[in-house]
Amino acid sequence: MPPPTTVELLWGTTQRPKRGPKPALTLDGIVAEAIALVDAEGLSALSMQRLAERLGFTKMSLYRYVPGKEQLTALMVDTAIGEPPNPTGAQQDWRLGLRNWVDSLFARYRAHPWSIELTLGVRPLGPNEMGWTEAALLALAGTGLSGSEKLDTIVLLNGHARSLAQQIASMSGDGERQFAEQFAQMMTAAAGRYPEVRAAFAEEAAPAAGKGGPDEALRFGVDRILDGLAVLIERRN
Numbered sequence: 001m002p003p004p005t006t007v008e009l010l011w012g013t014t015q016r017p018k019r020g021p022k023p024a025l026t027l028d029g030i031v032a033e034a035i036a037l038v039d040a041e042g043l044s045a046l047s048m049q050r051l052a053e054r055l056g057f058t059k060m061s062l063y064r065y066v067p068g069k070e071q072l073t074a075l076m077v078d079t080a081i082g083e084p085p086n087p088t089g090a091q092q093d094w095r096l097g098l099r100n101w102v103d104s105l106f107a108r109y110r111a112h113p114w115s116i117e118l119t120l121g122v123r124p125l126g127p128n129e130m131g132w133t134e135a136a137l138l139a140l141a142g143t144g145l146s147g148s149e150k151l152d153t154i155v156l157l158n159g160h161a162r163s164l165a166q167q168i169a170s171m172s173g174d175g176e177r178q179f180a181e182q183f184a185q186m187m188t189a190a191a192g193r194y195p196e197v198r199a200a201f202a203e204e205a206a207p208a209a210g211k212g213g214p215d216e217a218l219r220f221g222v223d224r225i226l227d228g229l230a231v232l233i234e235r236r237n
Contacts, residue, residue, distance in 0.1 A: 003067035006074045010126035025057060027065045031075045035112070038076070043114040048072075073118050078126030080112040081105075084135035094233075095226050097139030102157045102222050105132065109165035110214075116166050143229075144236045153229060160221045168214050 007013075009027070033055055038046050048069060052059040066072045085104040109116055125133075133154060140150045171179065187198055 004071070006071045007124045009066065009071050010074055010078055010124060025055065025061060025065060027075070028079075030055065030062060030065055031072070031079050034072055035076050035080055038114050039112060043117060046073075074124065074126065077115050077118045078128045080115050081108050081128050081132065083128055084132040094139050094143050095230070098136065098153075098157060098226060099222060101132070101136050101139060102161050103218070105158065106161040106165055106218050109161060110168065113165060113169035116162050116169075119162075143233045145233065149232075153225075156225055157222065160225065161218065164214060164218055164221070 030051070034046060034051050037051060037054060046069070048059050048062055051072075052062050055062075066075070085100050119129075136154045136157070137150055140153060143150075145153070183201065187194075
């Protein structure tokens with residue numbers, strides 16, 4: 001019997017033996033341990049050998065459940081992103097539905113920043129990822145937009161959440177402090193040049209209740225996207 005494909009594993013269409021002793025390993029357990037490993041040490045730490053050692057089994061034992069790293073990472077992404085937020089009420093308020101959608105997606109990206117790298121390029125989607133697309137389309141169902149416009153809206157919102165989460169992940173640890181030090185050195189070297197840059201960063205650094213931070217950056221971008229979408233919807237209707 002040939003090994004299961006990525007699509008078969010993602011969608012659970014493989015035929016598994018129904019008789020015999022209960023297996024010591026499970027596919028869900030393997031995927032959960034892989035996610036824990038990458039959350040702690042990064043994507044570069046993931047290998048079938050390292051994962052087998054953490055589980056206390058041989059590498060060949062893992063291949064009985066997942067043929068290789070390509071299939072494993074696909075399962076990891078779909079598990080890590082999880083199910084979409086409850087779409088209840090989305091059709092009554094498309095802005096609220098999309099805002100909840102992108103807020104939830106942003107939180108998943110921040111919890112598992114490695115998933116951003118793994119969701120690039122042509123690849124099969126699992127049921128959870130497909131569910132996120134369905135949830136966003138449901139929010140847009142009564143807007144009068146075309147199918148391609150709805151899909152472009154999803155790409156736009158997803159891209160904003162992805163890029164911001166990726167930027168935050170790259171600034172983790174001492175990154176923010178290092179940037180502040182480097183920026184101060186650059187402004188000193190630049191002398192009086194770039195006054196608008198200096199003023200903008202000084203204003204951003206000033207303490208202000210309810211301003212600044214990744215959540216505010218996300219909210220600002222999402223609101224501007226939705227404002228533009230509202231103009232299009234009103235014009236279309």
